[in-house]
Amino acid sequence: MTAHAHPIASTASTTMLPQPYLLFLGDVTEAGFAKTAFGLRDWAADSCVGEYALPGATVSTGLVQLTPAQAAERGARSMLIGVANQGGIIPQGWRASLIEALNAGLDLVSGMHARLGEIPGLADEAARLGRQLIDVRVPPATLPIATGRKRVGKRLLTVGTDCALGKKYTALAIAGALSERGLANNFRATGQTGIMIAGGGIPMDAVVADFEAGAAEMLSPDADPDHWDIIEGQGSLFHPAYAGVSLGLLHGSQPDVFIVCHEPGRTTVLGAPGYDLPSIEEVIAATVMLGRRTNPDIRCGGISYNTSGLDADEADRLMAEDGERLGLPVADPIRGGPAFDKLVANCLA
Amino acid sequence: MTAHAHPIASTASTTMLPQPYLLFLGDVTEAGFAKTAFGLRDWAADSCVGEYALPGATVSTGLVQLTPAQAAERGARSMLIGVANQGGIIPQGWRASLIEALNAGLDLVSGMHARLGEIPGLADEAARLGRQLIDVRVPPATLPIATGRKRVGKRLLTVGTDCALGKKYTALAIAGALSERGLANNFRATGQTGIMIAGGGIPMDAVVADFEAGAAEMLSPDADPDHWDIIEGQGSLFHPAYAGVSLGLLHGSQPDVFIVCHEPGRTTVLGAPGYDLPSIEEVIAATVMLGRRTNPDIRCGGISYNTSGLDADEADRLMAEDGERLGLPVADPIRGGPAFDKLVANCLA
Known part of the structure; x- marks a missing residue:
């Protein structure tokens, strides 16, 4: 898979994610688990200010290494979990980094099966700081029944x-x-x-x-x-x-x-x-x-x-x-x- | 639509509802809104001990009128809301009757859009009495992904x-x-x-x-x-x-x-x-x-x-x-x- 960098227009009137992102890699050691981060680097490079990996991580997207505070200075609006792990759960060891990001003024974006709000203390901390926890697997709360009406375009x-x-x-x-x-x-x-x-x-x-x-x-x-x-x-x-x-x-x-x-x-x-x-x-x-x-x-x-x-x-x-x-x-x-x-x-x- | 009374075998390993029912008709005045109660009378007569209508109701299934306490004495295990109203909400005026049923030892069964637990105080009362509030519109919490494996039967x-x-x-x-x-x-x-x-x-x-x-x-x-x-x-x-x-x-x-x-x-x-x-x-x-x-x-x-x-x-x-x-x-x-x-x-x- 080669890298692509043409701009992808931002979309739907539904969920709007706070871009640009800092890509969080956790302590990932297998490239296969960092598929999300690579996809973002390849297809939304303009929306990524850098990556944040923990000690022990051996995989990199090649983007600049930044702490949440440094990323916020460069305009990042959220830290995105760009890595999956077996079972789709969010390891306890990531918690301090997620809270560090909230404290740096970043929202959190996750596509994992486990919800961000299930991590002990995270919802309270986000509420205290006025930050958002965004699970992209969760559809909008209110959806219409289809009408079949033909749309223009x-x-x-x-x-x-x-x-x-x-x-x-x-x-x-x-x-x-x-x-x-x-x-x-x-x-x-x-x-x-x-x-x-x-x-x-x-x-x-x-x-x-x-x-x-x-x-x-x-x-x-x-x-x-x-x-x-x-x-x-x-x-x-x-x-x-x-x-x-x-x-x-x-x-x-x-x-x-x-x-x-x-x-x-x-x-x-x-x-x-x-x-x-x-x-x-x-x-x-x-x-x-x-x-x-x-x-x-x-x-x-x-x-x-x-x-x-x-x-x-x-x-x-x-x-x-x-x-x-x-x-x-x-x-x-x-x-x-x-x-x-x-x-x-x-x-x- | 004529009445049918042949037995329908009880089914799925999923939700099992507490039968027989007392059919609750509220204060219904239009037969169209009591479709659920009529369906149960027609197709599950053996699972219905009677009906409970409030003063003002002008529609009847023809089943015997019973209070929740009388129904419980005749073996009823739940009171089923057999009536809908405009908008699918549960009117405030039904609340006392629903609590009466819980106190008589009956669970509550509803197919309305609004959840039973949304009625102020009902969940607490049910918990206190050890009774269930069952919304049949809610699917089982754990469902499998299909495998396509051919089943016997x-x-x-x-x-x-x-x-x-x-x-x-x-x-x-x-x-x-x-x-x-x-x-x-x-x-x-x-x-x-x-x-x-x-x-x-x-x-x-x-x-x-x-x-x-x-x-x-x-x-x-x-x-x-x-x-x-x-x-x-x-x-x-x-x-x-x-x-x-x-x-x-x-x-x-x-x-x-x-x-x-x-x-x-x-x-x-x-x-x-x-x-x-x-x-x-x-x-x-x-x-x-x-x-x-x-x-x-x-x-x-x-x-x-x-x-x-x-x-x-x-x-x-x-x-x-x-x-x-x-x-x-x-x-x-x-x-x-x-x-x-x-x-x-x-x-x-």
Whole structure:
């Protein structure tokens, strides 16, 4: 994964996070646990003033090391927990650093399963100092029931053959490409890391089912006719656990265009033993059939491959072949190049 | 709607409600607001010892009038709020009666939007007396993520061309018909009235989206190979607000057989102006396409019509015609008769 630094416009009228951030790394020793911090460095560099690691940490984002007080001096408004650990709990050893940040005038932002308010004493300390504890996994308290009313503006949704294969990165890359072309757009975040990057959004998997499509309608409100909302997809219509999330997001998003995200070589569904991955053709057909309900003009703009497991030649050959077969542009947004330009052009066509 | 009194087996390993009930009618003056009480009288008569109405009430279920103390003497274990009012709030004037019930040794059961614990003083009084306040709209605190693993036993799900057209009543009628034939079965409730009737279940529309299919898996666990779970459907795959709920329920239920519920004459979707009702054929095709993912053998067992707006001759003619066209049995379970027997037989075939 190479670094990207194009600006991602800040988004939704819902949660607005206090940016820029100081990235908190705790005492992390495995890069895999610092995925959130790396995502922010790669996609929201302008919103990160530096990193704060505890003694013992061996992983770094490469950003400047700052204490909370130094970060506050440089304009930071919050310290963001950029690291996960086994079980998603917040270790006792981090507590002093979190309180140090509150005392330095920073709010705290977390995407962990455990809530910040569950850390003993933290809520009292935040209240005393007038600081916020923000859990991005918590959806807005008041969400509407969807109406199905067609909204003004253009919308693109990333969908997938499965979970966790590049829907967020694809949406970010498309939003970046539109910005480079001078086209008005917003990246609309639907998961915790996306929300941290965008500075706002709705964690769609945490919304009560009755309000799922309504939350998606709220996430991409009426806009100028030429404005694009680039919406981060969730789950998959073919995932036995998460298809309901994907369908609510599809209906509420009313996309004009969708991109199917896929990881070549993946053959079984994540977390669902015995479930074969659907073909790209099946995903296109199901997305058109169901998406037509709220936007009769829905169409597939192309395919995004996550080819991180292949070398450049293999990737290029595979994408050319599959593009030929499908009659649609296939590109890896992380590799970019002319194939990706074609994908963007076809989405805008 | 005629009264039915066949036994509905008590269900899910999840919420178990304290039955039998005393039905609380408050000071209701419009029969429409007492829908819950009528549903319980019609479908769970054995679980209702009587009704308790306040001075001013003009609506009755026809059950014997009892005070909470008299009901407790006759074995009642809870008082159930069988009446709704505009806005779903619990009027101040009911408070004394609710406390009277707690003092008589009854738990309280409510399906209203407002929680029982929000009524000033009620939670303290219940705690003092060792009684429970049970809000059936609140799903279990711990729900699993769906695995998609195929479970043993047979399952039937009612689906619909829209909301609110007979999915609960159809499931109850099918469960009753199976019981009459001596076939082991459980009615599996997914909405508040159904849960009160069954004495257990999961309010599927109140579940967090990520756990929707997992909740449906939990609702109809492994059973004997010949056992039928008859699962109450929710929403519609074609409803722009609720399709995600319906898909999660479909995937998690893994039905072998589904029945499409429809109200002849309804042409637009409830609460979604501008949305035409899908045809029955479209609902069958979408349900098979999506349901196949977790049960490749899924099939349509027939169609349930809500013909309450037609006279008997019109209803019979219409159901015969449409059955011919669709090549499937069409029946109104409330009218019963040979058409309904055919529908049941085709589901079991």
